[in-house]
Amino acid sequence: MHEMALCEGIIEIIQEESRKHAFARVNVVCLEIGALSHVAPEAMKFCFEAVAARTIAQGARLEIVETPGAAWCMACSKGVEIKQRYEPCPSCGSYQLQVTGGEEMRVRELEVD
Numbered sequence: 001m002h003e004m005a006l007c008e009g010i011i012e013i014i015q016e017e018s019r020k021h022a023f024a025r026v027n028v029v030c031l032e033i034g035a036l037s038h039v040a041p042e043a044m045k046f047c048f049e050a051v052a053a054r055t056i057a058q059g060a061r062l063e064i065v066e067t068p069g070a071a072w073c074m075a076c077s078k079g080v081e082i083k084q085r086y087e088p089c090p091s092c093g094s095y096q097l098q099v100t101g102g103e104e105m106r107v108r109e110l111e112v113d
Contacts, residue, residue: 003043006105007051013107014057021112026057028111034102035069036085069102 014026029048033039041064048062069082075094082102088095 002038003040003047004051006039007044007047010048010107011051011055011057014110015055017110018056018112023112024056025113026060026110027113028061028063028109029057029107030063030065030109030111032065032067032104032106032108034067034104035083036099036102037105039105041066065108067102067104070100071097072100073097 010029010031014029018024018026031044033041033044044064045062048057052058052060069084071080071082071089072078073080073089073091073094074096076089076092078089078091079100080090080097082090082097082099085099086095087097089097
């Protein structure tokens with residue numbers, strides 16, 4: 001369950017931002033998670049609550065925006081949306097896809113006091 005380590009990283013980001021911008025409490029943490037990132041949103045919610053306890057983010061609501069996977073098909077020269085790696089191009093059926101998006105996970109927004 002690497003989501004626990006990811007949540008610890010998020011808490012570190014929040015603490016660093018609180019030092020830079022002098023806020024005392026986080027109400028909402030909005031994450032962007034790509035479909036190809038190998039991160040399970042439900043596991044993130046569970047782990048975030050455990051890791052955020054006794055920190056500046058304790059009790060904060062975790063919002064997750066899931067972004068689709070994207071690839072460039074070398075056979076038909078089109079940008080296409082994919083749900084997982086190694087699936088064929090939804091346009092032409094070729095497996096010559098180069099992933100161009102959906103691997104990311106990032107803190108998109110913090111709502112703070």
